[in-house]
Amino acid sequence: MTSIDVRNLTKEYGTRRAVDDLTFTVRPGRATGFLGPNGAGKSTTMRLVLGLDRPTSGTATVGGHPYRTLAEPLRHVGALLDSDSAHGSRTARDHLRVLAASNRIAARRVDEVLEETGIAAVARRRVGTYSLGMRQRLGIAAALLGDPEAVMLDEPANGLDPEGIVWIRELLRRLAAQGRTVLVSSHLMNETASFADHLVVLGRGRLLADLPMRDFIDARVQPRVRVRTPDAAALRAAVARHGHEAVEHGDGYWTVHHARVEDVGRLLSDAGVPVLELTADTGTLEQAYLDLTATETEFTAQPQEA
Numbered sequence: 001m002t003s004i005d006v007r008n009l010t011k012e013y014g015t016r017r018a019v020d021d022l023t024f025t026v027r028p029g030r031a032t033g034f035l036g037p038n039g040a041g042k043s044t045t046m047r048l049v050l051g052l053d054r055p056t057s058g059t060a061t062v063g064g065h066p067y068r069t070l071a072e073p074l075r076h077v078g079a080l081l082d083s084d085s086a087h088g089s090r091t092a093r094d095h096l097r098v099l100a101a102s103n104r105i106a107a108r109r110v111d112e113v114l115e116e117t118g119i120a121a122v123a124r125r126r127v128g129t130y131s132l133g134m135r136q137r138l139g140i141a142a143a144l145l146g147d148p149e150a151v152m153l154d155e156p157a158n159g160l161d162p163e164g165i166v167w168i169r170e171l172l173r174r175l176a177a178q179g180r181t182v183l184v185s186s187h188l189m190n191e192t193a194s195f196a197d198h199l200v201v202l203g204r205g206r207l208l209a210d211l212p213m214r215d216f217i218d219a220r221v222q223p224r225v226r227v228r229t230p231d232a233a234a235l236r237a238a239v240a241r242h243g244h245e246a247v248e249h250g251d252g253y254w255t256v257h258h259a260r261v262e263d264v265g266r267l268l269s270d271a272g273v274p275v276l277e278l279t280a281d282t283g284t285l286e287q288a289y290l291d292l293t294a295t296e297t298e299f300t301a302q303p304q305e306a
């Protein structure tokens with residue numbers, strides 16, 4: 001099985017530390033969301049894993065090997081870093097055929113990935129005529145070409161239309177379910193929440209979190225319960241007896257903070273409070289991420305520009 005291993009990785013550009021003593025492992029069989037604000041070091045880390053830059057210190061390996069030592073790297077790691085990497089005067093098909101030939105990948109894979117990424121119908125058009133979303137799909141096609149065990153995508157949903165966003169979400173889940181190692185950077189929290197099992201969060205080049213997504217949310221967002229009742233007085237009295245407070249939202253809706261739906265449901269039932277609706281509000285990735293940014297002063301500091 002192929003893991004991506006980052007060990008004490010540091011990258012300095014002049015006096016600026018883009019990546020600062022970073023250690024984490026991206027494991028197979030799950031999709032890992034790679035989060036952090038602009039300038040946090042996500043792209044630099046991915047570039048270091050791909051051997052596109054040399055680290056100042058530390059190591060980054062794929063399946064235990066530095067990328068540069070892999071003879072046919074596309075067969076091990078597929079990556080999308082920059083959707084403009086294909087030459088504009090080439091057709092998508094030719095671009096993929098060149099990549100396939102240089103990595104001893106069967107030519108039939110070109111047609112397979114063109115189909116898989118939904119650009120087969122435009123594969124004979126010059127890439128220069130492509131929309132951002134089409135170039136993004138071509139970049140993903142290139143990443144999948146070698147049927148790699150590890151896939152690393154930088155902002156893959158960039159430029160995709162709503163249908164494309166659903167497609168990429170399902171693709172990422174499928175790749176993880178096939179046992180591949182999947183690392184995906186994004187600024188879109190709802191999008192990340194829709195595919196990620198695990199999160200690695202950076203702030204100013206440092207590791208801030210490396211844990212299952214559910215644990216990340218539960219640790220940062222207190223659960224709440226939404227209740228609709230025609231008897232507000234009975235609701236307030238019942239939750240108050242258990243040390244909770246109900247806050248009114250109008251239209252008969254109330255929120256009970258810091259409480260689990262199982263507990264509120266039971267206590268309202270025991271107290272005979274009429275309940276028309278009862279909903280768990282378990283918190284979102286966006287709430288948890290914003291909570292982290294609010295508590296990490298360094299994390300929220302603006303990245304200095306060169």
Ligand SMILES: Nc1ncnc2c1ncn2[C@@H]1O[C@H](COP(=O)(O)OP(=O)(O)OP(=O)(O)O)[C@@H](O)[C@H]1O
Binds near residue numbers: 016036039040045304
């Ligand atoms: N080639 C370079 N030369 C100098 N500084 C660089 C270079 N590449 C990146 N940096 C700096 O390193 C830091 C990390 O940038 P990086 O692009 O890795 O962050 P990121 O998390 O991917 O950000 P974004 O979400 O905006 O893509 C930034 O301060 C950036 O300006």
